Amino acid sequence: MARFAVRRLASMVAVMFAISILTFLLFQVLPNSDPSTRLAGRTASPTQIAKIRSDWGFDKPIYVQYIKTMGKILNGTVTSYQQQLPVEDQIRQDLPTTLSLAIGAGVIWLALGILFGVLSAWRAGRWLDRGLTVLSLVGVSMPVFFLGAVLSYYIGDKARILPAGDYVALTSDPWQWFKHMLMPWFALSVLFIGVYSRILRSTILDTINDDYVRTARAKGLSERQVMIRHVLRNSLIPIVSLWGLDFASVLGGGAILTETVFNLHGVGQYAAQSVEGLDIPPVLVITMFGAFAVVLLSAVVDIVYAALDPRIRL
Amino acid sequence: MATDPAAVPGTEFSPGLPVGLASDEGEAPPGIGPYQLAWRRLRRNRVALAFGGLFLLMVVLCLLAPVYAHDIAHTGPNDPHITDVIKINGKPTNVVSTLGIPIGPTWHGRFFLGADATGRDIAVRLLYGGRNSLQIGAEATLLTILLATIFGIIAGYFRGVADGLISRAFDLIWAYPVYLLGIALGVSLQVGGLDLGLFKIQGNTLILTALIIGFIYVPYVGKPVRGQVLGLREREFIDAARQQGLGSLRIMFGELLPNVASTIIVFIPLILANAVLTEAGLSFLGAGVHDPNPSWGTMITDGIKLVPGAIHLVLVPGLMLVLTVLGINVFGDGVRDALDPRAKVRIEH
Numbered sequence: 001m002a003r004f005a006v007r008r009l010a011s012m013v014a015v016m017f018a019i020s021i022l023t024f025l026l027f028q029v030l031p032n033s034d035p036s037t038r039l040a041g042r043t044a045s046p047t048q049i050a051k052i053r054s055d056w057g058f059d060k061p062i063y064v065q066y067i068k069t070m071g072k073i074l075n076g077t078v079t080s081y082q083q084q085l086p087v088e089d090q091i092r093q094d095l096p097t098t099l100s101l102a103i104g105a106g107v108i109w110l111a112l113g114i115l116f117g118v119l120s121a122w123r124a125g126r127w128l129d130r131g132l133t134v135l136s137l138v139g140v141s142m143p144v145f146f147l148g149a150v151l152s153y154y155i156g157d158k159a160r161i162l163p164a165g166d167y168v169a170l171t172s173d174p175w176q177w178f179k180h181m182l183m184p185w186f187a188l189s190v191l192f193i194g195v196y197s198r199i200l201r202s203t204i205l206d207t208i209n210d211d212y213v214r215t216a217r218a219k220g221l222s223e224r225q226v227m228i229r230h231v232l233r234n235s236l237i238p239i240v241s242l243w244g245l246d247f248a249s250v251l252g253g254g255a256i257l258t259e260t261v262f263n264l265h266g267v268g269q270y271a272a273q274s275v276e277g278l279d280i281p282p283v284l285v286i287t288m289f290g291a292f293a294v295v296l297l298s299a300v301v302d303i304v305y306a307a308l309d310p311r312i313r314l
Numbered sequence: 315m316a317t318d319p320a321a322v323p324g325t326e327f328s329p330g331l332p333v334g335l336a337s338d339e340g341e342a343p344p345g346i347g348p349y350q351l352a353w354r355r356l357r358r359n360r361v362a363l364a365f366g367g368l369f370l371l372m373v374v375l376c377l378l379a380p381v382y383a384h385d386i387a388h389t390g391p392n393d394p395h396i397t398d399v400i401k402i403n404g405k406p407t408n409v410v411s412t413l414g415i416p417i418g419p420t421w422h423g424r425f426f427l428g429a430d431a432t433g434r435d436i437a438v439r440l441l442y443g444g445r446n447s448l449q450i451g452a453e454a455t456l457l458t459i460l461l462a463t464i465f466g467i468i469a470g471y472f473r474g475v476a477d478g479l480i481s482r483a484f485d486l487i488w489a490y491p492v493y494l495l496g497i498a499l500g501v502s503l504q505v506g507g508l509d510l511g512l513f514k515i516q517g518n519t520l521i522l523t524a525l526i527i528g529f530i531y532v533p534y535v536g537k538p539v540r541g542q543v544l545g546l547r548e549r550e551f552i553d554a555a556r557q558q559g560l561g562s563l564r565i566m567f568g569e570l571l572p573n574v575a576s577t578i579i580v581f582i583p584l585i586l587a588n589a590v591l592t593e594a595g596l597s598f599l600g601a602g603v604h605d606p607n608p609s610w611g612t613m614i615t616d617g618i619k620l621v622p623g624a625i626h627l628v629l630v631p632g633l634m635l636v637l638t639v640l641g642i643n644v645f646g647d648g649v650r651d652a653l654d655p656r657a658k659v660r661i662e663h
Contacts, residue, residue, distance in 0.1 A: 153628070256491075
């Protein structure tokens with residue numbers, strides 16, 4: 001078990017290294033966007049541009065730039081082109097918002113995804129199942145920023161039931177925080193609820209016909225016990241591992257659309273705003289951290305799996 | 315290749331007799347291929363067919379955009395009418411009010427669904443935008459399916475170093491959250507375009523957005539294809555093909571491809587639906603289609619900026635997008651059930 005964990009973590013580090021190179025190269029190939037001319041402003045003389053180029057190290061070979069950039073990221077001293085503020089301070093400031101969004105939405109989509117999936121499988125082929133299937137298909141066909149815009153217009157601006165956007169810190173006013181987060185949580189969850197409930201439904205229907213379920217029935221367990229202890233327990237495994245990955249993705253800035261449409265100053269919105277100004281360092285750092293979060297969580301999921309199921313430790 | 319019964323799509327996993335054999339024996343039941351069986355199942359699924367029809371209707375409507383613009387609306391998708399005054403019920407009305415609020419639906423030929431902030435006809439832009447959205451979706455899907463099939467089969471068939479390289483590449487792409495990778499590629503390529511040596515692609519074009527989206531989704535199809543090929547390559551019919559002296563290329567694309575075809579077919583609507591949604595998302599973030607090119611994504615985005623004043627600017631393109639994607643999804647679900655009622659396929663964001 002320990003050997004598996006070590007090997008899995010080593011491969012995780014290798015993947016992260018590859019991601020850092022790939023992400024760096026992605027922004028290096030950026031054509032005709034020599035940042036020094038933009039940093040220097042409109043009325044810069046060639047000597048000023050040259051000075052900025054050497055100050056920021058844009059004249060160095062690409063691998064030197066890579067090592068320097070990674071060093072800066074590790075030190076937390078990367079600065080954005082536009083406001084020249086430390087990127088990681090900004091991310092630290094935005095992280096509570098993203099964390100609030102991810103945790104709340106994560107709980108909602110896991111709970112409702114499981115509930116709808118179980119109900120759908122339980123009533124497979126009946127009207128409840130069909131209704132839930134239609135709902136989940138509508139859910140996966142809905143762009144989150146459209147849903148967000150429509151919700152915040154009708155519930156926020158028109159009916160004034162909930163605030164239409166913005167973020168209130170949990171520490172400053174818990175009730176306002178909850179009210180402000182409710183719509184973003186729901187908007188972000190809809191897609192995942194649709195996906196999870198459909199996966200769970202088909203997994204349960206597959207598991208119901210497995211041999212060990214027949215054994216459990218044959219040895220006289222009640223239907224309730226069979227469903228909860230045998231069928232549901234095994235069907236939940238793919239859902240929970242998926243949840244880990246989706247949660248990591250949302251945490252790493254993947255909820256960029258939700259954050260932007262509800263004006264939540266989270267990590268994703270920071271990336272989106274930097275994109276508008278072609279401000280590379282924040283986008284680079286957030287993209288890299290987002291991928292890191294997914295890789296880390298997927299390693300954790302694999303190790304937990306291996307601990308639970310020895311067959312996986314190959 | 316047509317004379318080789320194994321090369322006929324799908325005969326490999328048919329429980330019935332191969333088509334050629336069945337026709338020789340007079341009394342044997344007519345050989346029904348798995349695709350024929352699937353088509354029969356799909357034909358009975360009225361809901362799936364109805365939604366497939368809905369999607370087709372949307373495609374046809376969008377293809378007719380120039381006809382609508384020329385003969386009914388009498389205006390192009392990018393023609394501003396910001397200072398125009400039109401007659402509604404005999405009363406002259408500004409297309410865009412002095413407060414900057416555009417008119418809502420008139421339900422007449424001109425401005426059937428209203429105007430946007432610069433007085434452009436929403437209905438015309440909706441159809442042209444749909445054309446762009448669907449074109450990007452189709453091109454992206456084509457790219458994803460093509461690359462995923464080729465690399466998935468190569469990785470699964472050769473294993474070893476080739477598999478290592480391809481699988482790691484898949485893992486790398488897959489690790490990035492979709493929209494973050496999308497905007498990262500969007501910003502770095504939209505400015506100056508892509509120069510692949512042999513051919514150059516201009517920045518800020520529809521095809522570039524399609525390429526980005528198509529590239530992002532490759533691992534989501536490539537991984538399952540690879541997995542299936544890994545299992546299939548150990549089967550007897552591949553041994554037989556090798557004994558006959560068929561080359562790797564013939565085995566991969568003559569023998570293995572027909573056997574993973576049903577998986578690939580199931581993925582096509584799924585990728586198409588996601589590609590259309592991703593285009594909208596990237597355009598919303600400013601890393602996809604740009605003005606004055608309309609797409610459903612840019613139209614929703616433009617509408618959101620005016621939201622308290624004119625919600626129809628969001629609702630019209632948004633509902634069009636949802637209906638189209640829903641049509642693809644429900645039809646795709648039907649196709650999946652028809653091909654393999656037990657298959658489990660998904661795409662994550």
